[in-house]
Amino acid sequence: MPKARFQYRRTSALNVIFLLLITISFIGAMFLAHRLTDKYIENEFNQRKIDVLEETLKPYNEFFQNKVPEISFYQGYLDSASALKYADSVFHEYAFVKGIEFYDTEISNHAIQKAFRINHFSMNPKAVYDYRPNKQGNVVSRQRTNPTNTASATMEEFNHMAVKFALYIESADPEKPLQSADFISIFYHITHNRITFMNIPRDEDMQTFKALMLKEQALSPVFQQDIVSFILDPGKLIIKNTNKELYQYIHITPIVYESLNTDPDILSTDLPLTGAFADYKLHFSSSRSHLNKEINHRLIPVAFAIILVYSVLVFIAYLIYSNLNVNRKMFSLQYDFINNLTHEFKTPVSVIKIAGNNIKSAKELSDRERFHYGKILDEEADKLNDLMNKLLSFTQIENHSITIKKEKIDLLVFIQNMVDAYQIKYPDFKITHSTGAVTSFKTDPVLLSSIFQNLMDNAYKYSLPQKKVLDIKVFLEKGNIVFKFIDQGIGIEKAESENVFKKFYRIQSRYNQQGSVGLGLAFCKELVNFMSGSIALKSKQGEGSEFTVVLPFEN
Template sequence: MALDKESGYRKNFLLIVTFIVLISILFILSLFLAFNFSKKYIENEFVSEKVNVLEQTIKPYNDFFQIKMPQVSYYSGYLDSASASRFADTTTLKYPFVSKITFYDSEVKNMPVKDGVNSKSFGFGPKNIYQFGKNVSADSIKIYSEENRKSFDVNSDFNPMALQLLSYIGRLDTAKVPGQEELFTNFSVVASNKITYLNIPSFEELKVYKEMLHKKLPQSPVYKLGMFVFQLDPSKIKIINTKPSLFQSIQVQALTYDPINISDENMTTEIALPNAFSNFKLYFISSKDHIKKEIFIYFLPIAMVLLLVYGVLLLIAFLIFRNLNINSKMFKLQYDFVNNLTHEFKTPVSVIKIAGNNIKSATSLSERELGLYGKILDEEADKLNGLMNKLLAFTQIENKAIKLNEEEVNIRDFIESTIESHTLKHPDFNMTYEVAGFKTFITDPVLMGSLFDNLAENAYKYSKPDKKILHISAKLIKGVLVFRFTDKGIGIQSSELNNIFKKFFRIQNEYNQMGSVGLGLAFCKELVNFMQGEITVKSRVGTGTEFKIVLPYNK
């Protein structure tokens, strides 16, 4: 039966080992998948995050194009060189990528102009041309005037914009007010690194322009109309790296840029710049080691969560294993307990039965025989009674079903009584004692006697024939009673000291071969705890053992 049970426990332990192996494999597989997921995520983010970088980088350009440039129209066409200079200064200061601004102080006339564009009775040409910028010297700001017309170039930015104006006026529907988007589209030209912007006239002026295109008006009106040409420098764009943990380097390069030496140690990606910078791109470079570091930073929290789950599963496996191990040990202890208890009961029962049969079968018994059989029956009955009382008392104490019957006890008389009973039982048992600091104390003499008897019996049982010695010390120290039971027995191994007070635990040695229930020291510990005390043990193999009991002093 025991072997079958142990085999069952071994099978359970094998299941635990299998469980640990499986969760370990699952943990390793999960780490592998998590790392691959992190790698894919970071690599995809390396490609997709460039859009955010582009949006943040060109945000100043969009602000310039959509807000700053249209501010020209606030002047309603009446810009002079001073106004244009102030506008240019604020623009180049706020937007460093605007390298130079050319301002055409122009007029729309109902007659042909010398420089510019003429169509029938419509003429559009510059009066003065100015250039502004950080690298423009003071003496070269004004580059054209009606008095000095040599620097005017027919193929310059002015004529294409003037032709676009003529084309728009020619197809203008004067019955419908044009929208802002339509006006902005027709009064601006976006080229590579350059934006030309013509001040947008009012709708009423546009209708007059259309009339001037077809006929000579009586009043021969003249309208001022300014035009700006913004030269842009892509190298001055401020790059906003929204993800420095991903992108080590971001450069503005020509769209056709393709590095000759492409290292396998780097990752690259690119995205084209919009609008006037369409011939350029943002070029992203990061070393693979840098990307790996970011992958591990992303992977680490996932790995920690997986490790935590794995740790919890291991803890569960350990607790199950420990529970199975405890159950296995408890089964063995209980099995030994039943066997030993059966042996303890069987021996006196057998002796009583033999004595009873002898008495029953004898025709006559002498007084000597009657006394002998009576003594045998009395001794064996005492053994059974003592064993039953110990089991009953242990259960009652453990369940706190009894109360202390407190009486005043004379310590010397109490110890001498214990010594006398044990030396009568074991004449070869050498017992001594000492008392210091007190004479009497309040306790339950029955429970105290059980405690002393168990420790004395153990001292005798686990000592060699020539060393059956026990010294009992009782002292009052710092307000508590300290009892020491010191023997010269075989001693207890240090690995066993933590187990000797457990129920059903028996040390495997030659002195336990005849059977032991394994309740003696557990009973002592329960007794001491019940009396609100503490019991400890010190022992050396081959030298002896000392049990120390500390109890509260009640007088």
């Protein structure tokens, strides 16, 4: 009669669908992450240019805010020598300053020809000095003679400052202090590549200048006032690319410059400079391949996070699959266990029932028949009792509800008794043994005998009729006692070596028709582990098996 197949709901299709959905969503997430990163880099390409502008213009701003106002420290008494020294420090610190013009200015109420004059207020450059750095880094000085007779940018710059200063003096309110913006609008003149600055006079000087302008009085003393004009070169600004990962090329170009490059692979953007460099801009450009490096760099942690999340999902799917697979195997094992256990119980029960019926139906029983039936009933009862004890002991060991009761045993006597019992039971079972120098051993004899019984049963059960041979060897090794059980049975495949110690596991082969429930070797392993030992198997199919039990040795 063919064996019935067990039924278990399979979820392979659900697992495949789940993995497929995870894969599709993973690919979608990676694609979306790449697109978002790409868009983010493009936005940064257009926004982070302000950082480059600030870093590039930092020397200019420091020059404008700190270096230029140093002229006021001289309070109008800056002479050509001091101006030369000042110019030298500027050229050394700020490469974008290519020239300095120093106006040694006089203010009075004198009527000076060609001087700038409003009411009684006269303002006139006594001398103009031009400072330029040469190739060797030294400052070259040149004085311009008769500057008022020169119709040039030099006098235009002076007149601009004179007009602004005169208008401020005329409308100045001594009760109202100047704000920062007022200082810039009055004492600075910022034009194309040029910054002109006038010394900021003291409050008492301002009152004197206002009196000179509005009141007619005797000839006044001549007051000194300094004006310095800085000529700048935007090409000498040092571009500080603080975002090299975004900007491959940065150039300073005229504000009207338009790139003729129409390559779609090149991204570009502009940002105008400020102050005296307002006619110029920073032109940024990068190739798509350059930005892709940054995109991939930014994508790595995002991709890692996505991979981590999906790895967790895949791991969860694997755990679910493994759990279902284990459940399926457990279902199969339990199914086989119930069938085999039923068979194991059914056989002795049937034999007992037949023997009982024969006894019941017989009118008279001879001594020979009574002995025969009594032996049958006794043997089958022993089988049932052995099976029940094995199940009960297995449960007790798993739950650690029994204790080890050690006593000193004579190994030779112990093994000989086991051998004698089996040779009486199985006359065709040839058993040899040797204990070497080991004579006694302190252990639990009941548990040790259970180990012997299971391994000896296994050797007899899975050996061919002409090869029912077992050799038991005992010896000491590294403070442990070693028991080797070497048979010449059918052997076990290497792939099955670990599985044979699992509960309810039975090797599916044509030789395994002995009605085993898959508890013998599992019970044996539990016993050995409970006794703080180990058990191992070496086997070759068709040649036999070797079980090695190692236990702590106590004499």
